[in-house]
Amino acid sequence: MNATQEQLKVKLQQAMAAALGAEYADADPILATTNNPKFGDYQSNVSLSLAKKVGQQPRAIASAIVDKLDVSDICESPEIAGPGFINLRLKTAYLEAQINAMEVDSRLGVQKAKYPQREIVDFSSPNIAKEMHVGHLRSTIIGDSIARILEFKGHDVLRLNHVGDWGTQFGMLITYLREVYPQALTTANALDIGDLVSFYKQAKKRFDDDEVFQEAARQEVVRLQAGAEDTIHAWKLLCEQSRQEFQVIYDLLDIQLQERGESFYNPLLTAVVEDLEKAGLLEESEGAKVVFLEGFTNKEGQPLPLIVQKSDGGYNYATTDLAALRHRIEKEEAKRLIYITDSGQGGHFAGVFQVAQRAGWIPDDVEIVHVPFGLVLGEDGKKFKTRSGDTVRLRDLLDEAVFRARKDLEARLKEEGRTETQEFINHVAEVVGISAVKYADLSQNRTTDYKFSFDRMLSLKGNTAPYMLYAYVRTQGIARSGNIDFTQLGSGKIFLKEETEFTLAKHLLQLDAAISEVEQELLPNRLCDYLYQLSDKFNKFYENCPVLKSQEPVRTSRLALCDLTARTLKLGLSLLGIRVLERM
Ligand code: ARG
Numbered sequence: 001m002n003a004t005q006e007q008l009k010v011k012l013q014q015a016m017a018a019a020l021g022a023e024y025a026d027a028d029p030i031l032a033t034t035n036n037p038k039f040g041d042y043q044s045n046v047s048l049s050l051a052k053k054v055g056q057q058p059r060a061i062a063s064a065i066v067d068k069l070d071v072s073d074i075c076e077s078p079e080i081a082g083p084g085f086i087n088l089r090l091k092t093a094y095l096e097a098q099i100n101a102m103e104v105d106s107r108l109g110v111q112k113a114k115y116p117q118r119e120i121v122d123f124s125s126p127n128i129a130k131e132m133h134v135g136h137l138r139s140t141i142i143g144d145s146i147a148r149i150l151e152f153k154g155h156d157v158l159r160l161n162h163v164g165d166w167g168t169q170f171g172m173l174i175t176y177l178r179e180v181y182p183q184a185l186t187t188a189n190a191l192d193i194g195d196l197v198s199f200y201k202q203a204k205k206r207f208d209d210d211e212v213f214q215e216a217a218r219q220e221v222v223r224l225q226a227g228a229e230d231t232i233h234a235w236k237l238l239c240e241q242s243r244q245e246f247q248v249i250y251d252l253l254d255i256q257l258q259e260r261g262e263s264f265y266n267p268l269l270t271a272v273v274e275d276l277e278k279a280g281l282l283e284e285s286e287g288a289k290v291v292f293l294e295g296f297t298n299k300e301g302q303p304l305p306l307i308v309q310k311s312d313g314g315y316n317y318a319t320t321d322l323a324a325l326r327h328r329i330e331k332e333e334a335k336r337l338i339y340i341t342d343s344g345q346g347g348h349f350a351g352v353f354q355v356a357q358r359a360g361w362i363p364d365d366v367e368i369v370h371v372p373f374g375l376v377l378g379e380d381g382k383k384f385k386t387r388s389g390d391t392v393r394l395r396d397l398l399d400e401a402v403f404r405a406r407k408d409l410e411a412r413l414k415e416e417g418r419t420e421t422q423e424f425i426n427h428v429a430e431v432v433g434i435s436a437v438k439y440a441d442l443s444q445n446r447t448t449d450y451k452f453s454f455d456r457m458l459s460l461k462g463n464t465a466p467y468m469l470y471a472y473v474r475t476q477g478i479a480r481s482g483n484i485d486f487t488q489l490g491s492g493k494i495f496l497k498e499e500t501e502f503t504l505a506k507h508l509l510q511l512d513a514a515i516s517e518v519e520q521e522l523l524p525n526r527l528c529d530y531l532y533q534l535s536d537k538f539n540k541f542y543e544n545c546p547v548l549k550s551q552e553p554v555r556t557s558r559l560a561l562c563d564l565t566a567r568t569l570k571l572g573l574s575l576l577g578i579r580v581l582e583r584m
Contacts, residue, residue, distance in 0.1 A: 002513040015069040040089035047084040058084030112154035117335040127164030128242040134376040143340040165261035171221035176203035268323040287311030306351040343372035374449035402433030439465035443528035471535035475566035482548040486563035500541040
């Protein structure tokens with residue numbers, strides 16, 4: 001809902017109270033935007049919904065409300081249509097005032113949050129010595145965009161990377177490291193063991209094949225937990241190596257993140273179990289300490305346990321998440337915790353949140369949300385794999401996107417007979433390639449699975465990054481060919497005459513509403529839709545309304561609309577983590 005809609009809502013409520021009685025003062029006036037300009041801009045069907053309660057015909061109710069309704073500063077006289085709809089049409093002068101106000105506002109009409117608060121976005125969160133896969137890519141892209149939007153709304157956002165840097169797998173990895181690189185355990189130098197993922201596979205093979213090795217690995221876990229110096233040294237080396245590999249991806253994607261891995265919470269784990277015990281929630285099940293979850297049963301109808309301490313005394317993923325949750329609430333004083341992972345972890349988070357809730361660890365003013373997303377599928381609709389059946393390495397995937405963007409660009413340059421420098425080509429290819437991957441992910445409703453297709457995401461047509469980038473380039477092209485400095489147009493120059501100008505202006509004014517919606521619902525695809533429609537409305541305006549060739553004062557007015565569209569696109573795309581290009 002934007003500011004206009006909010007004002008109209010209040011005025012309708014006042015009219016309802018005056019016409020029907022004080023008890024209607026906070027009834028919902030059911031105000032919606034109309035899809036058909038014939039019905040004006042907004043329509044309320046409150047009279048229809050109230051007919052029974054009030055005991056009158058909807059049309060009679062509508063006219064009683066309209067009699068008391070004073071919206072003359074915003075709308076033309078309200079009209080009653082059909083069975084009793086109230087149609088409201090915005091006054092041109094009102095729209096012009098709004099759009100001119102937006103034009104001089106550096107935030108483009110986007111209000112800051114009334115109650116800024118500390119919010120934690122837990123995203124990306126890959127695992128040490130394992131491949132950062134497409135699931136982590138989705139989490140990284142979606143989490144970054146959500147964090148950017150919350151930051152822009154004025155919240156104090158902590159971006160946390162809950163890296164999987166602890167667990168029994170380190171026993172195996174360190175034992176293997178001792179075997180193949182004994183020198184690594186004593187030298188201060190960084191480790192160069194090449195590809196950590198193949199290292200992991202080799203270690204796993206050793207572990208599976210050899211019982212002596214297994215026992216050594218178990219001992220190594222004990223040493224790690226006890227903080228033995230050489231073991232900790234080896235652990236740090238492994239983490240450092242992974243961190244460098246992750247950083248390559250973060251740099252390519254322009255991601256800011258603070259690492260706070262699972263190991264950070266180690267000292268807090270015993271207290272979690274103790275406090276669950278005190279709260280009377282803990283039970284023993286097959287030697288493990290568990291909390292039985294309410295409302296979760298297995299196939300046999302038995303209640304499902306959330307294990308917080310294994311029978312060997314070790315803690316697990318859930319214990320760590322319980323400790324992290326407490327730390328985030330108590331020490332970080334966050335008011336909203338947002339976790340971004342694939343929907344496969346829905347059960348894990350539901351269990352953790354329930355246990356924290358029942359233990360009384362979640363104050364009433366704290367909101368905890370799991371933001372799930374679907375799988376990434378190949379074009380064949382099956383799990384995303386390379387042709388040889390391996391998991392796709394993120395590095396390769398991003399390189400390929402840039403490579404293909406470059407091919408497309410070179411073909412287009414040839415076709416248009418343009419010559420450009422290598423520097424230009426490199427820059428455009430990188431921005432287009434990376435943006436395409438990001439936008440393809442963000443523009444989907446994140447809860448559904450999505451099919452990864454380079455061809456589709458790099459297309460200049462449709463709801464894609466290149467289409468959006470191109471709309472921006474078009475606006476800048478207008479300025480270039482008319483030798484216009486958009487910043488020198490002066491303010492208050494926009495007026496609206498043509499249908500396509502009205503449509504564009506009204507859509508521009510919805511930016512605040514679109515962004516607030518993402519802030520609430522955490523669905524970045526809503527912002528993508530907004531920007532896609534904006535590009536489309538801008539293109540229609542541009543086809544119908546000559547800009548540079550028109551006479552003053554129309555020319556300046558239209559140039560200002562181009563500039564406002566450009567700034568809106570640039571801001572909106574930046575909130576998706578996408579940079580614009582001046583030319584492409
Ligand atoms: N490391 C986990 C994985 O790769 C994701 C962690 C998500 N965050 C959390 N607090 N559990 O699946």
